[in-house]
Amino acid sequence: MSIIEIRGLCFRYSGSEEMVLRNIDLSIDEGEFVLITGPTGCGKSTLLRCMNGLIPHLYSGDYKGSVKVMNLNPVNTPPYIISQHAGMVLQNPENQLFSLSVEGDIAFALENIGLNREEMVKRVETVLKLLRLEEIRKRSPYELSGGQKQKVAIASILALQPKILLLDEPTSSLDPRSAKSIIDALAWLCKDKKLTVIITEHRLDLLVQYLSKLVIMDSGKIVYNDHPRNVFEKISLEDTIIPIPKLIQLVRLLKKEFGFPQSFPLTVEEFVDSLIG
């Protein structure tokens, strides 16, 4: 059963002329790892805001169509309830850190929902372990690296035990190594903990191997929505909506010129396997 079901969603921000989302249909099942990508301004953040109820509660506008998040309608459910099911991690972790220590920060969100102390301690311990933050639990979030800060922000959201994690360009301010470590952690949470992960990102090459769905948007519409292998088999290489990873370009060229490899490798490892296998 779908954990998120969006039908005919259209949205225009108050005071703006332009429709930002145009007839969006999207179903996401439990445990999926979904990337929403596309050029700046195509509506990715707006779509995420519709999934956690920030739209229409914080941002008003013309809203048509239906959104269901674990069978709740964000339009008539308070955002604090939706965010316990679909937690959002923002681009800049600084905006999500408040406390003097890593563990204090994680506990902060739990205090807000009024958990008892015993349950709070249990959840803080669990997420510190999940994201391997135990060694820095007493440190101030402000003295951590960008990658560590983003992990703390993710841990604070996970402590609320959402089924769905929404991340809006969580690695855009990070160096490639920290970005990889965040993405690998997300892939593990998805696979091992059955977390549904929905992320907007430009780093396709780091993500592609983990995705169950690649959604490409352009000017408020979904133009591709399929397994990345199927999208990359179809997408026009002259298409400039998104930068196509170099490996994918090479595979497409080889297939066209030589009918080889027969499979469609998405990573260098899969490519090597296709050569020797």
Ligand SMILES: Nc1ncnc2c1ncn2[C@@H]1O[C@H](COP(=O)(O)OP(=O)(O)O)[C@@H](O)[C@H]1O
């Ligand atoms: N709060 C807002 N009020 C009015 N227009 C907005 C607001 N936020 C975003 N927009 C506009 O909506 C469009 C889509 O923005 P956004 O969803 O942020 O795109 P993306 O995340 O893909 O870059 C852009 O044209 C942007 O200028």
Ligand SMILES: [Mg+2]
């Ligand atoms: Mg955005």
